[in-house]
Amino acid sequence: xxxxxxxxxxxxxxxxxxxxxxxxxxxxxxxxxxxxxxxxxxxxxxxxxxxxxxxxxxxxxxxxxxxxxxxxxxxxxxxxxxxxxxxxxxxxxxxxxxxxxxxxxxxxxxxxxxxxxxxxxxxxxxxxxxxxxxxxxxxxxxxxxxxxxxxxxxxxxxxxxxxxxxxxxxxxxxxxxxxxxxxxxxxxxxxxxxxxxxxxxxxxxxxxxxxxxxxxxxxxxxxxxxxxxxxxxxxxxxxxxxxxxxxxxxxxxxxxxxxxxxxxxxxxxxxxxxxxxxxxxxxxxxxxxxxxxxxxxxxxxxxxxxxxxxxxxxxxxxxxxxxxxxxxxxxxxxxxxxxxxxxxxxxxxxxxxxxxxxxxxxxxxxxxxxxxxxxxxx
Amino acid sequence: xxxxxxxxxxxxxxxxxxxxxxxxxxxxxxxxxxxxxxxxxxxxxxxxxxxxxxxxxxxxxxxxxxxxxxxxxxxxxxxxxxxxxxxxxxxxxxxxxxxxxxxxxxxxxxxxxxxxxxxxxxxxxxxxxxxxxxxxxxxxxxxxxxxxxxxxxxxxxxxxxxxxxxxxxxxxxxxxxxxxxxxxxxxxxxxxxxxxxxxxxxxxxxxxxxxxxxxxxxxxxxxxxxxxxxxxxxxxxxxxxxxxxxxxxxxxxxxxxxxxxxxxxxxxxxxxxxxxxxxxxxxxxxxxxxxxxxxxxxxxxxxxxxxxxxxxxxxxxxxxxxxxxxxxxxxxxxxxxxxxxxxxxxxxxxxxxxxxxxxxxxxxxxxxxxxxxxxxxxxxxxxxxxxxxxxxxxxxxxxxxxxxxxxxxxxxxxxxxxxxxxxxxxxxxxxxxxxxxxxxxxxxxxxxxxxxxxxxxxxxxxxxxxxxxxxxxxxxxxxxxxxxxxxxxxxxxxxxxxxxxxxxxxxxx
Numbered sequence: 112x113x114x115x116x117x118x119x120x121x122x123x124x125x126x127x128x129x130x131x132x133x134x135x136x137x138x139x140x141x142x143x144x145x146x147x148x149x150x151x152x153x154x155x156x157x158x159x160x161x162x163x164x165x166x167x168x169x170x171x172x173x174x175x176x177x178x179x180x181x182x183x184x185x186x187x188x189x190x191x192x193x194x195x196x197x198x199x200x201x202x203x204x205x206x207x208x209x210x211x212x213x214x215x216x217x218x219x220x221x222x223x224x225x226x227x228x229x230x231x232x233x234x235x236x237x238x239x240x241x242x243x244x245x246x247x248x249x250x251x252x253x254x255x256x257x258x259x260x261x262x263x264x265x266x267x268x269x270x271x272x273x274x275x276x277x278x279x280x281x282x283x284x285x286x287x288x289x290x291x292x293x294x295x296x297x298x299x300x301x302x303x304x305x306x307x308x309x310x311x312x313x314x315x316x317x318x319x320x321x322x323x324x325x326x327x328x329x330x331x332x333x334x335x336x337x338x339x340x341x342x343x344x345x346x347x348x349x350x351x352x353x354x355x356x357x358x359x360x361x362x363x364x365x366x367x368x369x370x371x372x373x374x375x376x377x378x379x380x381x382x383x384x385x386x387x388x389x390x391x392x393x394x395x396x397x398x399x400x401x402x403x404x405x406x407x408x409x410x411x412x413x414x415x416x417x418x419x420x421x422x423x424x425x426x427x428x429x430x431x432x433x434x435x436x437x438x439x440x441x442x443x444x445x446x447x448x449x450x451x452x453x454x455x456x457x458x459x460x461x462x463x464x465x466x467x468x469x470x471x472x473x474x475x476x477x478x479x480x481x482x483x484x485x486x487x488x489x
Numbered sequence: 490x491x492x493x494x495x496x497x498x499x500x501x502x503x504x505x506x507x508x509x510x511x512x513x514x515x516x517x518x519x520x521x522x523x524x525x526x527x528x529x530x531x532x533x534x535x536x537x538x539x540x541x542x543x544x545x546x547x548x549x550x551x552x553x554x555x556x557x558x559x560x561x562x563x564x565x566x567x568x569x570x571x572x573x574x575x576x577x578x579x580x581x582x583x584x585x586x587x588x589x590x591x592x593x594x595x596x597x598x599x600x601x602x603x604x605x606x607x608x609x610x611x612x613x614x615x616x617x618x619x620x621x622x623x624x625x626x627x628x629x630x631x632x633x634x635x636x637x638x639x640x641x642x643x644x645x646x647x648x649x650x651x652x653x654x655x656x657x658x659x660x661x662x663x664x665x666x667x668x669x670x671x672x673x674x675x676x677x678x679x680x681x682x683x684x685x686x687x688x689x690x691x692x693x694x695x696x697x698x699x700x701x702x703x704x705x706x707x708x709x710x711x712x713x714x715x716x717x718x719x720x721x722x723x724x725x726x727x728x729x730x731x732x733x734x735x736x737x738x739x740x741x742x743x744x745x746x747x748x749x750x751x752x753x754x755x756x757x758x759x760x761x762x763x764x765x766x767x768x769x770x771x772x773x774x775x776x777x778x779x780x781x782x783x784x785x786x787x788x789x790x791x792x793x794x795x796x797x798x799x800x801x802x803x804x805x806x807x808x809x810x811x812x813x814x815x816x817x818x819x820x821x822x823x824x825x826x827x828x829x830x831x832x833x834x835x836x837x838x839x840x841x842x843x844x845x846x847x848x849x850x851x852x853x854x855x856x857x858x859x860x861x862x863x864x865x866x867x868x869x870x871x872x873x874x875x876x877x878x879x880x881x882x883x884x885x886x887x888x889x890x891x892x893x894x895x896x897x898x899x900x901x902x903x904x905x906x907x908x909x910x911x912x913x914x915x916x917x918x919x920x921x922x923x924x925x926x927x928x929x930x931x932x933x934x935x936x937x938x939x940x941x942x943x944x945x946x947x948x949x950x951x952x953x954x955x956x957x958x959x960x961x962x963x964x965x966x967x968x969x970x971x972x973x974x975x976x977x978x979x980x981x982x983x984x985x986x987x988x989x990x991x992x993x994x995x996x997x998x
Contacts, residue, residue, distance in 0.1 A: 357859055357862060364839055367841045368841075
């Protein structure tokens with residue numbers, strides 16, 4: 112075993128090497144640049160795939176842009192798609208900031224829709240005096256948020272009390288939520304055998320821009336609804352919570368180092384449940400606003416995967432509430448454009464590639480990569 | 490001495506990391522059969538230099554010669570093949586496997602695990618040859634720390650290492666075990682091995698090493714100095730560049746009323762086994778009580794119970810008249826307990842948050858930083874910058890992430906934060922672990938200031954020197970109980986209590 116005297120001879124030094132070095136400080140503009148870069152790279156990759164599949168990427172991309180931003184009408188449609196994305200994005204951002212991985216925003220969305228429907232289809236017939244938008248809409252909001260909060264609180268409690276992995280519990284609860292809604296749609300609130308509930312009465316609809324077309328001609332046909340206000344207000348509130356409030360500080364602390372947070376006296380278990388409930392409430396509000404602002408009834412398919420897209424939105428926006436608004440508009444555009452090009456193929460493809468590029472690019476936030484030439488100093 | 494006596498010759502080694510020149514044209518030589526100590530503060534570059542020698546890093550410039558032949562190491566395997574074996578401070582052993590299995594780990598022979606008994610015999614012979622008693626069939630978890638260290642040494646000897654690099658080997662050993670290690674080292678050099686001994690403990694360096702090389706800020710301040718004829722003060726001066734006070738001014742004790750009282754405390758460790766078995770201790774205002782003991786006798790669990798991070802299964806801890814055991818962590822903080830944890834990065838700080846965020850960790854919920862539901866960021870910045878000035882925390886800005894701070898600065902930050910809570914009682918666990926002499930001095934000074942201000946200080950440490958110089962009285966913890974108290978600096982008695990050789994369990998007053 113002894114190799115005394117038999118020593119490795121000098122090997123050839125490589126001329127050029129990649130050097131990876133941890134960053135000491137993250138410049139403020141870097142996360143935005145990286146996110147932007149990830150989208151560009153994703154679009155390029157998508158373009159390559161499109162070209163390989165025989166399509167023309169430039170045509171596809173300009174068509175996407177045109178069908179989402181080309182006119183006031185389609186821009187309004189884009190915004191309609193963006194509203195639930197903003198709310199779900201905020202929901203995910205709040206949870207992710209504490210490193211609680213809420214993958215159940217989709218289910219919380221469905222529960223929120225159910226909550227709102229329960230007010231209209233369940234409570235309203237019993238209490239007809241509620242037939243005023245000023246009464247019924249706030250009630251629907253509260254019910255939607257409570258139902259979503261419950262659906263988020265369950266996995267939160269399971270994690271705090273039993274250490275159940277929230278990724279799995281929230282994911283599974285999505286399925287239960289969909290089937291819960293289906294039960295009500297098919298059995299309890301069914302309309303003549305069609306897979307949907309009766310339409311909501313007019314006063315239970317969220318006001319839309321087009322409702323004021325008589326006063327302002329230009330608003331005709333614009334379906335952007337009050338949910339946009341909910342989304343923007345929520346973004347401001349979440350921003351204030353995370354940046355200025357003591358809970359925001361505690362959430363950040365838990366997210367960075369739970370053991371230090373525990374040492375500092377922050378009650379982590381309580382926060383786990385609370386944050387999951389807030390997250391669920393926001394997603395539930397998204398569900399309520401989609402039901403009450405767009406389809407005006409409870410039906411089986413109310414979400415083209417908003418709950419999951421919201422996760423990508425939150426990451427792309429680096430958990431910043433205002434960036435979430437911008438990114439949601441971008442993704443809303445993609446979803447809308449999918450209607451025109453190919454419903455489930457290309458937009459989903461781009462979304463997926465963006466997510467992969469994002470996760471990979473996160474590495475650049477924490478490390479600097481340089482080329483090093485030669486390894487001997489002058 | 491001629492060149493041919495050098496088994497290792499490092500010349501002009503340069504190593505750069507972003508923002509710091511870790512090795513600045515360092516020369517280092519190791520002669521055959523000697524014990525050569527490498528001394529320096531944290532950040533002086535000794536670990537870097539040895540990591541280069543062991544093949545973990547590649548130098549940016551400079552040459553290394555082993556037995557007179559130039560070498561380049563691309564990986565630790567190259568270094569081992571050249572006969573250089575490194576024994577790290579944190580052992581890399583598999584607890585559930587036997588000694589022999591651990592020694593054979595990663596080698597190409599034996600291909601399949603047959604005839605282990607043959608290898609048991611080889612290991613036994615090897616261990617006898619160097620006077621290191623260890624049972625080849627024992628499983629690692631059954632062994633004491635000192636014995637585990639022997640396994641690490643045997644691992645390297647088995648791979649044919651003639652040059653051993655030992656990184657702070659005495660950090661984990663009790664005083665008796667240190668003697669055993671030194672005997673082993675002398676036996677190895679007598680048989681032709683050469684040893685590099687990285688340490689910051691000046692006393693040991695003068696005792697065991699033949700020559701010493703001192704590094705300061707990446708430069709050699711003394712290369713290959715014979716230890717005979719040099720005092721620890723000389724070495725300290727070479728390490729730090731100025732005279733270091735070894736004994737800080739300590740006014741006589743004037744203890745006030747009992748602040749922290751621990752009564753018959755019982756608790757279990759993470760594996761559910763009893764860690765504290767009826768421990769009783771009291772600390773008065775204005776005194777420093779040192780808690781001595783070899784690691785693993787319940788110190789960690791004691792600190793966690795006091796801080797409210799671990800439940801007590803029996804007994805209680807009181808701060809003044811308030812019970813703080815089995816209460817939410819925040820209760821202890823509110824009642825005036827400051828806790829400087831052992832693990833600076835995993836528990837004591839949030840690495841990716843700013844220095845400001847770290848400094849307000851115990852203040853964000855009270856004036857002036859916290860106002861109702863808000864955290865006043867302006868007040869927070871002011872608070873943080875005041876602390877930064879007062880405690881000389883070196884950092885480019887308050888916004889840098891805490892992970893960038895050096896060990897000494899991080900500890901200053903943690904102490905600043907804790908002291909600013911104006912505590913009644915301070916619990917410090919291994920506060921100077923991994924710090925250089927300058928930072929150690931600062932920490933000791935701050936603890937003495939707290940003592941003078943009437944704070945009750947409980948200092949849990951494995952550094953006997955530190956306990957002896959700071960404590961008014963030293964209690965010894967062994968197997969979850971206080972087994973004795975020493976007030977007269979009787980080191981022998983301390984050592985005996987720490988290793989359980991004195992059977993009595995006199996409760997501390």
